[in-house]
Amino acid sequence: MWRAIASNALTLIIVILVVVSGLLAWGRQQFTAPGPLADAACVRVERGSSLSAVSRTLEGQGVITDARIFRIGADYSDKAAGLKFGSYLVPPGASMVQVLDIVTAGGQSTCGREVNFRIGVTRTDVILRELDPTTSRYVEVVAFDPFAEAVPQDYVDAASDSDLRYRVTLAEGVTSWQVVESLKRADFLEGEIAENPPEGSLAPDSYDSSRGMERAALIAQMQQRQDRILADLWASRQDGLPYANPGEALIMASIVEKETGMPEERGQVASVFVNRLRQGMKLQTDPTVIYGVTQGEGVLGRGLRQSELRRETPWNTYVIDGLPPTPIANPGRLSIEATLNPDETPYIFFVADGTGGHAFAVTLSEHNENVARWRQIEAQRGEDGVTGVQGD
Known part of the structure; x- marks a missing residue:
C-alpha cells in the first residue's frame, strides 16, 4: 500500500512540476511576446508610483495584456524597484519586457508636453506643445509673446505638471541684449544675469532647460558652445x-x-x-x-x-x-x-x-x-x- 501511495505522490509531484513548468513557459512567452498596442502610446509614471499601480495602469491603457505577469517579470528581472518618474513613448507591439525597460531606463521623458522658449530677431515666443504618439510629432497647444500678451490659462495649467520639459532656442542673428531681456521673461528660470555677455559670444542653438535653472548657468552654456564652435572652425580655416x-x-x-x-x-x-x-x-x-x-x-x-x-x-x-x-x-x-x-x-x-x-x-x-x-x-x-x- 505504501508503495502505491508513494507512486501516486510521485506522479502528482511530476504532474505539478509539468504544470508549473508549463505555466512558467507560458508566462515567459507572454512576457517576451509582442504586445497588444496597435499604435504608439504615451505612458506616464507618476512620482512615487508602485509597480502594482503602474502595471494596472498599463493594462488599463492596453499597453500590456496581464498586470500580474508584468509584475512577476519585473521581480524576476530585479527591476521591480527601478521605476523612473516621467512620460515615455511606447512603440506599437512592444513586449512587456520592452515596456519594462522603457519605464525603468530613466533619462529624459520621450513624450508628453514641452515648452519651447524661442528667442528670435524680431520677437520672442513661448510655445507649449504636446507629442502625438500616433504620429511622433509635436502638436502646438498654445503660443504667446511674453512681452506683449497675457499668459494663457493652458500654459498656467501646464506649468503645474512636474514632468513638463523646457527648451530655450536662440535664432541666428539675435543680439546679446535681446537674449538677456528675453530670458528675464522666462518664468521657469531663476536668478539674475549680472551683465550682458559680449556680443557674438552666444551660440544660436536649442538648449535643454528645466524649471528652476539659473539664467546665468544657461548663458554660460551658450558661451561655452560658441567657444567650441569657433575654436573648431578656426582650426580648419x-x-x-x-x-x-x-x-x-x-x-x-x-x-x-x-x-x-x-x-x-x-x-x-x-x-x-x-x-x-x-x-x-x-x-x-x-x-x-x-x-x-x-x-x-x-x-x-x-x-x-x-x-x-x-x-x-x-x-x-x-x-x-x-x-x-x-x-x-x-x-x-x-x-x-x-x-x-x-x-x-x-x-x-x-x-x-x-x-x-x-x-x-x-x-x-x-x-x-x-x-x-x-x-x-x-x-x-x-x-x-x-x-x-x-x-x-
Missing part, C-alpha cells in the same frame, strides 16, 4: 584669410549673418567682404550702421537715414576702415563656417534682388545696374532703402 585672430572672424561672421538669411549665399557674401578687406576697401554694409544706431537693443524697424549712414560710430563701416570693434549679433555655426571657408569669387558688390537673395557684381557699373533694378522693385512695393554692399 582656409589659408590666407584677412583675420588676425578668431575674434575678428567672429565679427565678420556676425556681419555675414545679418546680411543674408539664405544658407546657400553665405559663402558668396563672405567672399565679398574678404575681397574688400584684401583690397583695402571699406566694407560699407548697412547692418553695421544699424548696430551703431541701436547698440543691439531691439530692431530699428525702418530704413536707414542718410544722416545715419554718414554718422561716425565705431560700427559704421561706411566711415571706418576694416572691421568694427565688436560683432553686431550672435552668428550661427553656418555663418562662422562661411566666414572661415568663403567661396572663391571675384565679387566686390552685392545688393538685394527682390527674391530674398542678392545680386552680386564685380564692377561698380554692374553693381549700379543691379541697384537700379532693386530701386524699381522698391518703388513697386512702396519701400525705401538699399540692402547690401555699396560702391565707393
Whole structure:
C-alpha cells in the first residue's frame, strides 16, 4: 500500500512540476511576446508610483495584456524597484519586457508636453506643445509673446505638471541684449544675469532647460558652445584669410549673418567682404550702421537715414576702415563656417534682388545696374532703402 501511495505522490509531484513548468513557459512567452498596442502610446509614471499601480495602469491603457505577469517579470528581472518618474513613448507591439525597460531606463521623458522658449530677431515666443504618439510629432497647444500678451490659462495649467520639459532656442542673428531681456521673461528660470555677455559670444542653438535653472548657468552654456564652435572652425580655416585672430572672424561672421538669411549665399557674401578687406576697401554694409544706431537693443524697424549712414560710430563701416570693434549679433555655426571657408569669387558688390537673395557684381557699373533694378522693385512695393554692399 505504501508503495502505491508513494507512486501516486510521485506522479502528482511530476504532474505539478509539468504544470508549473508549463505555466512558467507560458508566462515567459507572454512576457517576451509582442504586445497588444496597435499604435504608439504615451505612458506616464507618476512620482512615487508602485509597480502594482503602474502595471494596472498599463493594462488599463492596453499597453500590456496581464498586470500580474508584468509584475512577476519585473521581480524576476530585479527591476521591480527601478521605476523612473516621467512620460515615455511606447512603440506599437512592444513586449512587456520592452515596456519594462522603457519605464525603468530613466533619462529624459520621450513624450508628453514641452515648452519651447524661442528667442528670435524680431520677437520672442513661448510655445507649449504636446507629442502625438500616433504620429511622433509635436502638436502646438498654445503660443504667446511674453512681452506683449497675457499668459494663457493652458500654459498656467501646464506649468503645474512636474514632468513638463523646457527648451530655450536662440535664432541666428539675435543680439546679446535681446537674449538677456528675453530670458528675464522666462518664468521657469531663476536668478539674475549680472551683465550682458559680449556680443557674438552666444551660440544660436536649442538648449535643454528645466524649471528652476539659473539664467546665468544657461548663458554660460551658450558661451561655452560658441567657444567650441569657433575654436573648431578656426582650426580648419582656409589659408590666407584677412583675420588676425578668431575674434575678428567672429565679427565678420556676425556681419555675414545679418546680411543674408539664405544658407546657400553665405559663402558668396563672405567672399565679398574678404575681397574688400584684401583690397583695402571699406566694407560699407548697412547692418553695421544699424548696430551703431541701436547698440543691439531691439530692431530699428525702418530704413536707414542718410544722416545715419554718414554718422561716425565705431560700427559704421561706411566711415571706418576694416572691421568694427565688436560683432553686431550672435552668428550661427553656418555663418562662422562661411566666414572661415568663403567661396572663391571675384565679387566686390552685392545688393538685394527682390527674391530674398542678392545680386552680386564685380564692377561698380554692374553693381549700379543691379541697384537700379532693386530701386524699381522698391518703388513697386512702396519701400525705401538699399540692402547690401555699396560702391565707393
